[in-house]
Amino acid sequence: MLKYIIKRVLQFIPVFFGVTLILFLIANYMPGSDPVQMKVGEKKVTPELRKQIETEYGLNRPWYVQYGDYLYKLTKGDLGISISTGRPVSEILSEKYPFTIKLALVAIIFEIIFGILAGVISAIKQRTFWDVFVTLLTSISVSLPVFWLGLLLQYFFGIWLKEKTGGAFYLPISGAEGALPTWEYYVLPSLTLAAVSMAYAARIMRSQLMEVMSMDYVRTARAKGLSGRKILFSHEMKNALIPVVTFIGMDFGAMFAGAVLTETVFNWPGVGFTIYRAISARDFQVVIGGVTVILFAVMIINLIVDISYAFLDPRIRFTGSEE
Amino acid sequence: MRKRNLFLVLALAVVMAFALAGCGSKTDSTKKSGTSATPVKGGTMSYYIGEPAYIDPWNAQETEGMQVVQAIFDSLTTVDDKDPSKLLPAAADSWEPNADATVWTFKLNKNDKFADGTPVTANDFIYAWNRLVNPKTKNTLTGKADPSVIAYHLGFVKGYDEVQAGKAKEMSGLKAVDDYTLEVSLSQPFADFAYVVMHPSLGPTPKAAVEDGVDYNGKKVAFGDMPIGNGPFKMAEPWKHDQYIKVVRNDNYYGDKPYIDGVDFKIFKDPETAYTEFEAGNLDFTQIGEGKIKDAEAKYGTSSDGYTVNPGKQSLLGAETSVYYLIINNKDKTLKDPNVRKAISLAINRQAICDIVFEGTREPADGIVPPGIAGYEKGTWADSKYDIEAAKKALADAGYANGKGLPTLELAFNSDGGHEKIMELIQADLKAIGIKTTFDSADFPTYLKKLDSGKHQLGRLGWVADYPIEYNFLYPIFNSKSGDNKSFYSNTAVDDAIEAAEKVTDGDARIAEFQKINKTIGESNPVAPIMFYKHHHVGSARLNDFMFSAMYLANFQKVWITPSK
Numbered sequence: 001m002l003k004y005i006i007k008r009v010l011q012f013i014p015v016f017f018g019v020t021l022i023l024f025l026i027a028n029y030m031p032g033s034d035p036v037q038m039k040v041g042e043k044k045v046t047p048e049l050r051k052q053i054e055t056e057y058g059l060n061r062p063w064y065v066q067y068g069d070y071l072y073k074l075t076k077g078d079l080g081i082s083i084s085t086g087r088p089v090s091e092i093l094s095e096k097y098p099f100t101i102k103l104a105l106v107a108i109i110f111e112i113i114f115g116i117l118a119g120v121i122s123a124i125k126q127r128t129f130w131d132v133f134v135t136l137l138t139s140i141s142v143s144l145p146v147f148w149l150g151l152l153l154q155y156f157f158g159i160w161l162k163e164k165t166g167g168a169f170y171l172p173i174s175g176a177e178g179a180l181p182t183w184e185y186y187v188l189p190s191l192t193l194a195a196v197s198m199a200y201a202a203r204i205m206r207s208q209l210m211e212v213m214s215m216d217y218v219r220t221a222r223a224k225g226l227s228g229r230k231i232l233f234s235h236e237m238k239n240a241l242i243p244v245v246t247f248i249g250m251d252f253g254a255m256f257a258g259a260v261l262t263e264t265v266f267n268w269p270g271v272g273f274t275i276y277r278a279i280s281a282r283d284f285q286v287v288i289g290g291v292t293v294i295l296f297a298v299m300i301i302n303l304i305v306d307i308s309y310a311f312l313d314p315r316i317r318f319t320g321s322e323e
Numbered sequence: 324m325r326k327r328n329l330f331l332v333l334a335l336a337v338v339m340a341f342a343l344a345g346c347g348s349k350t351d352s353t354k355k356s357g358t359s360a361t362p363v364k365g366g367t368m369s370y371y372i373g374e375p376a377y378i379d380p381w382n383a384q385e386t387e388g389m390q391v392v393q394a395i396f397d398s399l400t401t402v403d404d405k406d407p408s409k410l411l412p413a414a415a416d417s418w419e420p421n422a423d424a425t426v427w428t429f430k431l432n433k434n435d436k437f438a439d440g441t442p443v444t445a446n447d448f449i450y451a452w453n454r455l456v457n458p459k460t461k462n463t464l465t466g467k468a469d470p471s472v473i474a475y476h477l478g479f480v481k482g483y484d485e486v487q488a489g490k491a492k493e494m495s496g497l498k499a500v501d502d503y504t505l506e507v508s509l510s511q512p513f514a515d516f517a518y519v520v521m522h523p524s525l526g527p528t529p530k531a532a533v534e535d536g537v538d539y540n541g542k543k544v545a546f547g548d549m550p551i552g553n554g555p556f557k558m559a560e561p562w563k564h565d566q567y568i569k570v571v572r573n574d575n576y577y578g579d580k581p582y583i584d585g586v587d588f589k590i591f592k593d594p595e596t597a598y599t600e601f602e603a604g605n606l607d608f609t610q611i612g613e614g615k616i617k618d619a620e621a622k623y624g625t626s627s628d629g630y631t632v633n634p635g636k637q638s639l640l641g642a643e644t645s646v647y648y649l650i651i652n653n654k655d656k657t658l659k660d661p662n663v664r665k666a667i668s669l670a671i672n673r674q675a676i677c678d679i680v681f682e683g684t685r686e687p688a689d690g691i692v693p694p695g696i697a698g699y700e701k702g703t704w705a706d707s708k709y710d711i712e713a714a715k716k717a718l719a720d721a722g723y724a725n726g727k728g729l730p731t732l733e734l735a736f737n738s739d740g741g742h743e744k745i746m747e748l749i750q751a752d753l754k755a756i757g758i759k760t761t762f763d764s765a766d767f768p769t770y771l772k773k774l775d776s777g778k779h780q781l782g783r784l785g786w787v788a789d790y791p792i793e794y795n796f797l798y799p800i801f802n803s804k805s806g807d808n809k810s811f812y813s814n815t816a817v818d819d820a821i822e823a824a825e826k827v828t829d830g831d832a833r834i835a836e837f838q839k840i841n842k843t844i845g846e847s848n849p850v851a852p853i854m855f856y857k858h859h860h861v862g863s864a865r866l867n868d869f870m871f872s873a874m875y876l877a878n879f880q881k882v883w884i885t886p887s888k
Contacts (some may be wrong), residue, residue, distance in 0.1 A: 035767030040377075040472045041385065042785055044775075044806035048487055052458040052470035085376045086462040086469045087564075088548075095564055151599070159603045173603055174596050175566065175589070264592045267600075270564040273592050277374075280739075283794070 001310075005303065012299045019295060020288065021067070027284035028063040035059070035083040035282040057083050057285075070288065079289035084281040089289035092274060096258075097293070100270035103262075104255035106190035111248055115198040119205020119244070123213065124232070134206070138199035150192040150265035157188060174267035189266040193259050197251045204247055208240035242312050248303030257295040278290075360867070362582050366884030368866065370589040371597040372610035372878065374565050379463065379547040380524040381454045382471045386875050387521055391588055393876050394570050395438070396526030396552035397578070399429050399448070399505075400517050404630065404872040407644070407791030408697030408834065410517055413444060413578075414527065415505075416555060424828050430501040434577035437529050438557035445499035447527035452477055453493045454528065456486045461534060463546040476522055476789065479509045497628055511540040512826040514833050517696075518621040519791040524878070526552055555581050555880050565590055582883035598861075607863040608877070611638065615681050619861050631728040632862030632869040634885065639858040642686050642872050643694040646792055648800075649749065649851040650774065654811045657730055658780060661847045662721035667781075668706045669714035670756045671749055677854055680744045684859040688852035691800060692841055695873030696791050698834035704845030707852045714756045726757020734760040735782040737770040742783055745853070774809040784809060785856075791874060793837035801844050812849035 027033055036053045037045055054060040058069065073080060079089035122134035141149075158173030172185050212218060213236055221231045257274020271290060278286035309316045349665035383392045399418070403409035415429040435443040438819030454460045455471050462469035466694035477483055483494025496508035507515065519525075532551045548561040555578065571585035589606060591597040598612035611619045620638045623648060624767050629641025649671070651664050658664060673687030690703035702708075715725070723729040734750060736742040743764065760781065765773065773779050786807075788795050798821055799805045803813035817840060824836035862869050869882035 032766035032769040037768045037771060042787075044771075046806060048476075049470065049472060049474070052487075053472075056458070056468045056470055081465055081467065086382070087464050091464075092564070154599055154603075158599070162603060170603075173605075174591070174600055265596060267591050267593070267596045274565070277592075 001307075005307075008303050008306070009299075012295075015308065016295055018263075019291060020070070023284070023288050023291060024063050024067045024070070024131070024286060027282075027288070028129060029215045033282050033284070037258065038281045038283075039084050057081065059083075074292065080285040082258065082278070082283050082286045084278070084283040086284075089285050092286060093271060093289060093293055096269060096274050100256065100258050103186065103190055103193060103259075103268060104219075104252060104271060106186045107194035107255065108248060108252050109188055110194040111198050111201050111251065114250075115192075115201025116205050116241075116244060117197075118202035120209060120232075120237075122202070123206045134202060134264055138202050141195050141199035143285035146192060146259075147198065147265050150188070150262060153188045153192060154265070163226075174265075175269075177204065189262050189268050192265070193255070193262045197248070201244055201248060205240065205244050208243055209236060212236045212240045238312055241294040242309060245308060245312065246305060249308070253298040253301040253305075256301070257294045326531035348447040351525045358412060360885070362867065362883035363886055364465060364582050364584075364883070366583050366865075366886065367587055368583050368607045368869075368879065368882060368884060369589050371591055371594070371601075371606055372568075372588045373592070373594075374590050375568075377615045378562060378568065378688045379550050380451065380526055380528065381460060381551070382462075382469065382473065383524050384473045389875075390877055391568050391570070392526070392550075392552075393554070394556045394586060394879055395522035395550060395554040395558060395573075396523060397435070397521060397554045398526045398703065401433075401521050402518070402791055402874070404870045404878050405628065407695055407873060408830075409831075410521070413521070414448075415520075418517050418587050419827050420514065420828050422743075422828070423826055424512040424516065425509050427507045427509070427516050428500070429505040429507070430521075431505060432504055432577050435553050436575040436577065437527075437532075438551050438573045438575055439529070439532070440575050441529060442502075443527050443553045444502040444687050445505040447501075447529060448505050448525075449493070449499060450533075451526065451528040452480070452497060453486065454533070455524070456480075456483055456494060457492060458487060458489065458544075459492075463536070463549065474523055475687075476519060476525060479511060479513045479516065479519075481508045481510045483510070511822075513606060514825050515790070515792045515794050520594040520790045522844065526554070526734065528552070553577070555579075556586060559585060565592075579880060581880045583879065586832050586879055599632055601861065601863070604863075607866055608632070608869065608871070609861060611859045611861050613641065616684055616859055623861050623864070629858065630872060631869055632871070632882075634864045636866045637862045637864065637866075639860040639871055640684070641858050641861070641873060643856040643858060643875055644693050644788040645856045646688055646693050646783060646796070646877075647685070647745075647783070647785045647853045647856065648688070649853055650692065650779070650784055650809050651848070651850055652777065652780050652782075652811060653813070653849050654777060657732065657781050660721045663723070663729075664848040664851070665706050666714045666721065667753065667758065668704075668848045669710045669717060670758070670852060671752045671853065672709045673707075673853055674709065675752075676745055679748065680741075681854075684857050685854040686857055688854050690841065691786075691850065692793050692796050692843055693788070693855040693873075696793055696796070698786060698793050698838050698841075700838060703838070703841050704848070704852060706848050707845070711756060718756055718758070723757070724757065729758060731759040731761055733763050733780045735765075735770060735773060735779045737767040737783075738764040739767055744887045746783070749853075758841070777811060778807075782809065783853075788854075788874065793834070793841060794821065794825065797837065797840055797844065801849060810849045812844070812847075814844075814847075817844055857872045 015126045058066060082089055082092060118134045122131040125131050147262050154173040157171040162170035171187050218231060218235055221235050229305050258275060260272040263270045263273040275287060275290040372387045372390055375391060377383045378388045378391045380392050380396055383389055397413045399413060399415035401411050401413040403411055414432055414435050416432050418427060418429045420427050437443060456474045456477050458470035459468045461467060480494050482491060482494035485491040486494050498506040499727060500506050519681060529551055533546045537546055537549045537551055544561045545875060549558045555573055555576050557573040559571045560568040562568050567590055568588040572581055594610040595607040595612050597606060600606045601609045613849050623637035624635045625638045626632060626636045629639055651667060653659055677683060677685040677687055689701060689707050692699055734746055736746050743846045753760055774782055786796060799807040801808055801812050801817060802821060802835055803818055820840045824833055827833040827836055858871060860871055867883050867885060870878040
């Protein structure tokens with residue numbers, strides 16, 4: 001197991017260098033990558049001002065020197081300074097990540113509970129009203145644009161309901177006041193963020209469970225006289241869950257990159273919009289810093305997901321393992 | 324199977340949301356219009372902004388940060404919200420230039436204090452201004468040098484070049500005659516200088532707070548996150564990035580104290596979300612969402628002057644001091660003919676662009692100088708209008724009747740920012756008189772490089788006024804030495820006239836000079852002004868006398884909030 005983890009971490013090294021190198025090359029050679037102009041706006045940047053900013057932000061150095069500097073600073077946990085705002089990138093990201101993670105966690109819980117539950121219901125109640133209902137709902141959910149779903153929820157829970165109940169019941173439609181927003185603030189954005197994945201999780205769960213249900217060992221268990229519930233939980237679910245866990249795990253990793261649309265519609269102070277805005281402003285320090293954090297997060301989450309297989313399926317053994 | 328029920332409730336809620344979303348919303352638009360009540364003290368106003376880049380005035384330039392800066396800082400002068408040609412005293416009680424407008428003496432208000440109670444003196448202005456100009460000025464958030472992008476405001480002050488070049492740390496032209504007398508020597512005559520110093524970023528800053536940090540709850544906070552100024556409001560707590568900036572009434576303020584207790588600048592990523600919040604009753608002032616102007620006017624009523632919000636007259640559609648114009652390269656071998664330029668300008672149906680692309684939130688430009696600028700006159704540029712017959716005639720006068728013999732022109736623009744729709748209409752308008760064009764679009768920096776290189780023929784740019792004076796348009800856009808003159812218009816008579824006008828210390832006489840210069844420039848159509856920007860903002864029904872000026876600055880000093888019952 002340890003060997004496996006070490007191997008996975010070693011595999012991460014070329015990924016890390018590959019991604020960051022490409023970013024540095026883009027930052028330096030992509031046409032239009034001119035953070036100084038973007039900082040100034042539509043006005044002409046005088047050569048003097050350009051020189052001043054490039055000197056202070058170290059943009060006048062060759063890209064490989066900048067890259068070396070980035071690597072050196074990274075070892076000290078320093079991600080550089082944002083050109084557009086003059087703030088330390090690590091400060092910007094550490095401000096946004098708690099919000100991104102909190103939202104992702106709630107969304108994942110929605111995904112796990114409702115996605116899996118819906119999949120199980122429609123698999124065990126095949127070709128009934130509930131099966132059709134879940135299939136229909138997941139089809140709608142997958143095909144709805146995220147921002148549109150967000151807007152619908154905002155209008156329904158934030159405006160319509162507030163008016164109908166005379167302000168007695170409604171949900172906040174945007175923002176996250178303070179460091180620890182109250183639960184109401186999470187409902188709509190996390191539902192929106194989880195909507196598509198919840199539908200996929202339900203569909204994967206349904207098809208996997210149906211496949212497992214037709215397996216010989218399930219028939220054997222039934223012949224043994226085990227109860228339906230016992231079969232479902234100790235035999236069918238365990239095997240059917242593996243692809244679902246993979247999917248949800250990957251999804252959780254992806255959420256670390258932030259959710260630009262959901263964050264925009266709900267004005268959530270997360271990392272996705274920050275990186276998006278940095279890209280528009282050609283603020284590469286923030287982009288590279290953000291991507292670095294995402295790289296590490298995704299690596300760790302993927303590793304955890306892979307390891308969790310072993311618990312779900314005893315047949316899975318990691319290469320290099322002595323057991 | 325309790326869980327199943329929970330799922331059902333959720334599923335039903337989603338389905339209901341689809342079904343009911345079409346129902347729309349009704350807001351309390353039935354409030355009576357007009358107010359006659361006397362102002363009431365109290366209440367906090369919430370105000371939409373995007374995340375500012377800086378709120379430390381040394382580097383605040385974009386509209387977002389400026390709203391906050393002008394609430395917490397007062398500059399030497401200010402202008403009347405409704406008539407920007409009227410200069411008013413602010414931190415300076417009075418000012419006087421010498422005979423050729425090279426030395427300015429500002430007498431400061433002796434009651435002016437920073438929010439922490441320390442008096443504002445001439446040295447606080449000198450410190451603030453040197454901070455702005457010195458490229459080695461440290462950003463208080465990082466402790467590292469961060470050159471200000473707005474140093475140019477003080478470009479006329481003696482010693483500016485030396486400080487910019489790193490040869491000196493302080494501008495030689497700034498002198499504190501005594502605590503309350505600031506003397507500014509300029510390197511050339513500039514009679515509009517009192518307008519320049521109204522810029523919100525040119526307020527005083529307290530040296531101690533900048534260098535040691537600001538006390539907040541027993542901790543030191545960087546000045547950049549919690550600036551201390553001399554304005555009507557002060558920061559209530561440090562800037563919560565991407566969430567909010569809260570300011571409260573400054574009891575040490577020397578001027579008329581605001582009625583409201585404070586302003587919550589709520590930070591949104593997107594004006595559409597802010598407008599949804601406004602509709603839900605959670606925001607007092609915001610931009611109107613795209614495509615919803617008519618809807619907002621119907622629901623909330625329209626302000627009578629375009630700039631003031633009162634109950635029932637809440638949508639603001641007044642013109643802003645900014646212009647969108649078509650660049651015509653005056654050095655191009657085809658476009659150097661003034662008749663071709665005239666034909667282009669006359670061929671463009673500006674009203675159609677404003678209506679089709681902007682739902683009436685822009686106003687056709689009748690010259691390069693927008694309303695709201697001191698000396699603005701209607702119809703200054705005779706050819707800045709839609710007259711297809713006159714356009715055809717001008718093209719024929721140039722020897723290209725119906726476009727015959729005229730080479731295809733290239734219309735360049737930046738691909739971001741939604742300019743393509745405007746360019747398509749312009750392209751069709753030009754085609755109607757026989758001028759064929761092709762598009763060349765690129766990302767913004769690449770596009771600007773092209774404009775710098777002079778290899779363009781037609782292009783676009785916008786210009787937003789820093790100060791409400793004609794100089795602020797005519798010099799940058801048309802002076803032969805200006806870096807922002809992308810049409811390469813070059814007329815020594817105009818260059819000289821602008822310089823001469825800035826020696827005229829009498830305000831009305833100077834304005835008259837600039838009006839003449841503006842007309843002269845307009846006669847040769849060096850650019851084709853397309854439209855002026857307009858407000859597309861709305862305030863809530865509880866706001867009274869809230870003023871959002873043509874300069875895009877909110878006046879929180881006069882607004883009062885109707886108390887809720």
